[in-house]
Amino acid sequence: MTMTRKRRSQVLPFSRVSIIGLGLIGSSVARAVRQQMPTVRLTGHDADADVRVRADALGIVDDVTDTLGAAVTDAELVILCVPVGAMGAVAAEMAADLPIEAVVSDVGSCKAEVIRALTAALPGATIVPAHPVAGTEQSGPEAGFASLFNRRWCIVTPLPDGDPVATERVAEFWRRLGSMVEIMAPDHHDRVLAVTSHLPHLIAYTIVGTANDLAEVTQSEVIKFSAGGFRDFTRIAASDPTMWRDVFLANKEAVLEMLQRFSEDLSHLQRAIRWDDGDTLHDLFSRTRTIRRSIVDQGQDDAAADFGRKHD
Amino acid sequence: MTMTRKRRSQVLPFSRVSIIGLGLIGSSVARAVRQQMPTVRLTGHDADADVRVRADALGIVDDVTDTLGAAVTDAELVILCVPVGAMGAVAAEMAADLPIEAVVSDVGSCKAEVIRALTAALPGATIVPAHPVAGTEQSGPEAGFASLFNRRWCIVTPLPDGDPVATERVAEFWRRLGSMVEIMAPDHHDRVLAVTSHLPHLIAYTIVGTANDLAEVTQSEVIKFSAGGFRDFTRIAASDPTMWRDVFLANKEAVLEMLQRFSEDLSHLQRAIRWDDGDTLHDLFSRTRTIRRSIVDQGQDDAAADFGRKHD
Incomplete structure (x- = not known):
């Protein structure tokens, strides 16, 4: 379908994406974006300096920043790929540098608690929680690969008062990575x-x-x-x-x-x-x-x- | 090691093998014997007439017999590849036709109860219980394949008064199919x-x-x-x-x-x-x-x- 392909390439959902946390999932998102949306500018950060060095050597993002703030300051989409228990603290730490128009998403395996943490840390931000149901038993930036999300479900759990346009942009982002998207209430x-x-x-x-x-x-x-x-x-x-x-x-x-x-x-x-x-x-x-x-x-x-x- | 290979081919552990039960495991044993010991005469039987027809069509044994007795009457090794709960009844049914010098083995996943059933049904027979720790989730003669036992353990659990020569022949049989053999007490x-x-x-x-x-x-x-x-x-x-x-x-x-x-x-x-x-x-x-x-x-x-x- 040439029409579809053309229209798709015109509506790249985000052109500047920041990935926070460069482990298995974060590094797989980076690789999949590089493969499926090569014009996207990719920035990455990890709290672990050793992981930053390794991710940089792997060349999976355009820039690995030393600070969290520098990673998000120019982003259209920020994806938090950190353990669920770290979401609140990471969000709070980046709050001051987050552009007002940025969309914040995550890949956490539980949603109600993550939503509670993110909304508390980022009042007024546009938050679209998501959970790609995919993974392997391995960890670290070396373990990621571009096809991890291909033909797997990604569950998007919008907030009750969530922005429908932002939700659709995040959904389209995951579809571009090969996923099938399901919209679901966080508790369910x-x-x-x-x-x-x-x-x-x-x-x-x-x-x-x-x-x-x-x-x-x-x-x-x-x-x-x-x-x-x-x-x-x-x-x-x-x-x-x-x-x-x-x-x-x-x-x-x-x-x-x-x-x-x-x-x-x-x-x-x-x-x-x-x-x-x-x-x-x-x-x-x-x-x-x-x-x-x-x-x-x-x-x-x-x-x-x-x-x-x-x-x- | 040419020496080893030569000596091995001289001491084929059994030249006539009967496989009772032609499901996943039985049909895999048949295929593996065909591949690793092609001169062995293979006879097979299954209680299910439909399975007999399918096994015959697959050509995995030289002869599929209509009766259990006909399958064992000429055997040097009889391997029972039936569910553990059926071992006793099958052994009793074949007792009258079993040659006195035949070795009876099985592939059951528990050994103490199988030993109890086999020794009760076959007093005086040479019994060497074994358990190849291998399998897949599939069933039936079509599901078997020759490499199923390759590099997998086969546990042989001799009786306290078991014949050591028969035990070694059964162990060698499994080694020929690619398995590593471990000798163990049935209860353990x-x-x-x-x-x-x-x-x-x-x-x-x-x-x-x-x-x-x-x-x-x-x-x-x-x-x-x-x-x-x-x-x-x-x-x-x-x-x-x-x-x-x-x-x-x-x-x-x-x-x-x-x-x-x-x-x-x-x-x-x-x-x-x-x-x-x-x-x-x-x-x-x-x-x-x-x-x-x-x-x-x-x-x-x-x-x-x-x-x-x-x-x-």
């Missing part, structure tokens, strides 16, 4: 992600810890025989510790509620095993297969067996 | 696998069921936003329902004990979240990263981020 976002992301991470962290603590099964045995299922859990249990600590504390209520439901369901299965109730087990195990098929059908996971792992 | 095997395989499967089945049952988060939302972590659990929750029902019932005690420990650890984290104890969370999340690294270092999982999933 937090409940959906508690199930599809936060609870899975919490459980993966738990079971990997449980296995590590067993006295009678050595750690080397756990590692050797991990191909029986355990290794699938270790991937997400290798995710960034600070990011995830913040997520659980920031989305506490929804996580605790989902955890309660999970524990009830687990007790139900525990009882079925204890009382040799094979039918209850078989019924559940048959239902869960269907969900996997839907995820593969909708392109949210690899269709190949075993995640398409190499079997050479 | 069942405890190790309860942690590295059975508990992960039980938890994955539970959380996928929990997500499916939520009223306020639609199933389409669970599927859409599964890339946040949930999808990793759905892979193993798509595993064969009959096989896994049998595993939990057969390894009941070890599974219930590990489940108890897991539940305690989960309650500990739940409490940390409720009381904003970020340090407890961060400490655990840092420890679990190390385990992932070891699994990758030891070649038991893909080193690429995100399981090496395609990000195109």
Whole structure:
């Protein structure tokens, strides 16, 4: 569609973008912008001087600034790619240098708490919270890549009195990076992600810890025989510790509620095993297969067996 | 090493192998034998007539027999690749046709209960239980492939009075298929696998069921936003329902004990979240990263981020 392509290139949503936090997500946003919107002027900053040096060497943004203020002073869009618990402090620190017409967005995994922190720190600013549902277990500027958001959902959670034009610009920004955009209320976002992301991470962290603590099964045995299922859990249990600590504390209520439901369901299965109730087990195990098929059908996971792992 | 290769080819551990059960594992054993020991005469049987027809059409064994007796009557090695709960009945049914010198092995995921069933059904037979720690979430003869066992561990759990020569022949058989062999006591095997395989499967089945049952988060939302972590659990929750029902019932005690420990650890984290104890969370999340690294270092999982999933 030439028409569409032409119109798209005319309405570049932002021409000067600042990325605060140059880890896995921030550096992937930078790379994706460079690839998909090459004329955008990219500025980056990270609180960690070592990360700044590495990001600069990687050349993923046009300028890496030494101060937060210098990174935002000329921005049309500022994206906060820092742990959820750091959003408020970072926003407060940049408030004085933020241009009045700039749009502030973020990539945080919980939205109600981030909105509370950002609106408190940036009264009067145009805030459009967003959450790209994508990532890997790796961290740091070297771990990012341009296609991370491609064909993944990005959930935009506008404020009740949010600017619809700014919302559409942020949505279009993510579409340009390859994402599919969903608009959602912040509270609903937090409940959906508690199930599809936060609870899975919490459980993966738990079971990997449980296995590590067993006295009678050595750690080397756990590692050797991990191909029986355990290794699938270790991937997400290798995710960034600070990011995830913040997520659980920031989305506490929804996580605790989902955890309660999970524990009830687990007790139900525990009882079925204890009382040799094979039918209850078989019924559940048959239902869960269907969900996997839907995820593969909708392109949210690899269709190949075993995640398409190499079997050479 | 020409010497080694030559000597190996002289001591083919078995020249006539019968595979009972032609699903994912049985058909993979057949394919791997065909590839690694092409002179072996392969016979196969499955209780399901439809599976027999499909296996025959795939040509994965030399002969698919209509009866179990015909499949074992000429065998040097009989490998039972059926669900753990079916082992006893299958062994009893083939007892009358089993040659006295044949070695009987299996691929079951729990060993103490399988040993109990096989020794009861086949008094006097030479039994060498084994468990290749490998698999995918798919089922059926079409899902198998020759490299499934390559660089994976196969745990051999000889009986206390087991024949050491037969044990070594079965171990060599698995080495020929590409596996690394570990000898282990059956009870210890069942405890190790309860942690590295059975508990992960039980938890994955539970959380996928929990997500499916939520009223306020639609199933389409669970599927859409599964890339946040949930999808990793759905892979193993798509595993064969009959096989896994049998595993939990057969390894009941070890599974219930590990489940108890897991539940305690989960309650500990739940409490940390409720009381904003970020340090407890961060400490655990840092420890679990190390385990992932070891699994990758030891070649038991893909080193690429995100399981090496395609990000195109």
